[in-house]
Structure formats: C-alpha cells, structure tokens
Amino acid sequence: MRNARFRMMARLFFAWALWGLAGPGICAAETFPAIVEAKDHAVLSASREGALIRFEADAGDTVKKGDFLAMLFHRDLIIQKKSHDAQSAYWKRRVKEISGLNRSGFASNEEIEKARIEMISNRSQAEIIDSRIKASKFYAPFDGVVVRRLVRPFEWVEPGRPVIELYSRNRLYFAASLPSKLAVGFEKGKSHVFFVPDIGARITAELSVSEPLVDARSGTIKTYWRVSNSRQAAESGLLPGMRGVLSMGPVRSEAPLSRIK
Numbered sequence: 001m002r003n004a005r006f007r008m009m010a011r012l013f014f015a016w017a018l019w020g021l022a023g024p025g026i027c028a029a030e031t032f033p034a035i036v037e038a039k040d041h042a043v044l045s046a047s048r049e050g051a052l053i054r055f056e057a058d059a060g061d062t063v064k065k066g067d068f069l070a071m072l073f074h075r076d077l078i079i080q081k082k083s084h085d086a087q088s089a090y091w092k093r094r095v096k097e098i099s100g101l102n103r104s105g106f107a108s109n110e111e112i113e114k115a116r117i118e119m120i121s122n123r124s125q126a127e128i129i130d131s132r133i134k135a136s137k138f139y140a141p142f143d144g145v146v147v148r149r150l151v152r153p154f155e156w157v158e159p160g161r162p163v164i165e166l167y168s169r170n171r172l173y174f175a176a177s178l179p180s181k182l183a184v185g186f187e188k189g190k191s192h193v194f195f196v197p198d199i200g201a202r203i204t205a206e207l208s209v210s211e212p213l214v215d216a217r218s219g220t221i222k223t224y225w226r227v228s229n230s231r232q233a234a235e236s237g238l239l240p241g242m243r244g245v246l247s248m249g250p251v252r253s254e255a256p257l258s259r260i261k
Contacts, residue, residue, distance in 0.1 A: 030248050032176050034194055037224075038240040039171035040142050043150075044164050046157045047135040050074065057164070059148050063140040069164055070149075072157070074136040077129050084126035091119035144168040169234040172227040174205050176246055180214045183221035192225060194244035199237040203244065204228045 050072035057069045094115045101107035147165040151157055174194050178186075186207050194203050205225035214221055227233045 032178055032246045032248065034174045034176035034225075034244040034246050036196070036238060036240050036242045036244060037173045037175050038167035038169075039173055039226075040144065040168035041240070042141050042166055043162045044069070044138050044141075044166075046072065046159055046161045046163055048072065048132055049156070049158050050136060051154055051156050052151050052163065053154060055149060055153055057140075057146045057149075059146055061146045063144060063146060063166065065140055065142050067140040068137065069140055069146075070138040072136040074133050077133050077136070081126050081129040081133065084122045084129065088119055088122035088126060091115050091122060095119055138163060140166065142168050143170060167240055170230050172230050172233060172238060172240065173208065174203075174225040174227070174244055174246070176223055176225075177215070177218065177220035178223050180219055180221050182248065183210050183223050186210065186223065191228065192246060192248075194225070194246050196238060196242055196244045198242050201236045201238070203233050203236070203238060 052070060053073045054071040055069070057063055057067070063069065095112060098107045098112050098115050102109065102112055144166045145168075147167060149164055150162045157163065188207050188209070190207050191204050192207065194205060195201075196203055205227045208224045208226040210224070211222040227238070
C-alpha cells in the first residue's frame with residue numbers, strides 16, 4: 001500500500017516538474033490529415049451509342065498525350081460517309097454540267113439550284129457522319145496512367161457512359177482543411193513535409209493555393225500543396241487517394257496530468 005502511494009506521489013512530482021519546465025502546456029506537433037489528389041484527372045465518356053470493340057490500354061498502363069485508347073464500332077458509319085461523299089462528288093459534277101447547259105439555254109436556274117442543294121446536303125451529311133466516326137475513338141488527353149476500364153470489351157454503351165479513367169503522375173497535390181487562423185498566415189511557395197503511412201515516406205510539397213472561402217461549420221480553409229518532385233514521389237509509390245499527415249509544430253497543448261505516464 002505504501003509502495004503504491006509512493007509511486008503515485010513520485011509520478012505527480014514528475015508531472016509537476018514537467019509542467020514547470022514546459023510552461024502552461026506540453027510541447028507537441030499539431031497534425032492535420034491530408035489526401036493526395038491528381039491535378040489532371042479525367043474520365044472519358046462516350047458521346048455516341050455503340051459497341052466497344054477495341055481496347056488498347058488497361059489499368060496501370062502508362063500513356064502519352066494523344067495515344068489511342070479505345071474504339072466503338074463504326075464500320076457502318078464509314079460506309080455511310082463514303083456513300084454521301086460519292087453523292088456529293090456526283091452532284092458537284094452535275095452543278096458544273098448544268099451550269100454549262102444553262103449558259104447555252106438548255107437548263108434553267110432552278111435546275112442548277114436543285115443540283116447545288118443536293119451537293120450541299122450530301123456534303124453536310126458526310127461531315128456529320130465524320131464527326132460521329134471521330135467520336136467513336138478515345139485518345140489520352142494528357143501523359144498519364146490508366147486507372148481503370150469502366151466497360152467490358154464488346155459491351156454496348158450509351159452517350160454519357162464513362163469508358164476509361166486516367167490521371168497524370170506529373171501534377172500530384174496534397175489537399176488539407178486547415179483552421180482559418182493558421183491557413184491565412186501561410187506563404188505561397190513555402191515547403192512543408194507530409195508523412196504518408198501507406199508508403200512510409202516523407203514527401204515535400206510547396207504551398208500552391210488556398211481556397212478564398214472559410215467553411216462556416218468547421219472554420220477551416222481548403223489548402224493545396226504541389227508535390228515538389230512528382231517523378232520521385234511516383235517512384236516511391238505515391239498515388240492519388242493516399243492519406244498523408246501534415247505536422248505543424250511544435251505547438252502548446254493543454255494535456256491533463258492524468259495522461260502522463
């Protein structure tokens with residue numbers, strides 16, 4: 001009993017000594033959760049209906065801007081375009097022929113105008129079909145990595161259906177919601193270090209921008225840091241969606257004595 005009381009008194013004395021040395025609080029680093037985001041992130045969706053007959057990229061593949069990724073069936077459209085191109089070329093010749101006859105008095109202006117309308121109509125139809133053919137193909141909008149394919153090969157898709165998702169490794173950011181009193185004092189371009197538990201790495205990022213709005217409920221400002229060396233970060237395994245920790249300190253915390261062991 002006496003030994004237990006002695007240990008309790010010794011612990012209280014030790015806590016009192018720490019309180020006196022540290023001032024009104026114990027020095028500790030204040031931490032804030034952050035999440036990794038990709039600045040360039042895209043979900044490519046179908047702009048026309050059709051069967052997805054070809055995939056050239058799969059999840060995890062690295063692609064360059066302009067690389068061909070996938071294609072909808074459009075052979076029927078190619079046949080239709082060729083037909084309208086041929087009709088347009090035919091009526092173009094007819095306009096020339098009828099115009100010659102008109103100058104000789106063997107054809108009316110109405111006949112010329114009718115031939116010209118047919119030529120323009122077929123040319124317009126060919127251009128519309130050509131735009132649908134182009135919409136059948138999907139290309140990478142930037143250098144990046146394919147995240148996932150959202151449809152299966154030979155699956156029918158409707159306009160607006162997401163087909164493939166990708167992001168760029170070259171522009172990764174950390175995003176965190178910070179207390180407004182802290183965020184407004186940050187200097188743009190200043191470097192901070194984030195610890196990412198998933199890969200056990202510390203990643204340096206530069207303050208990029210803070211949203212010019214304080215969340216009324218939490219009193220925080222959404223703040224973004226650009227990863228300083230995206231290539232090195234990618235090689236270390238940093239991925240969008242990973243969570244990191246921003247340490248800001250040391251700061252003083254009013255920790256109760258009962259928590260000191």
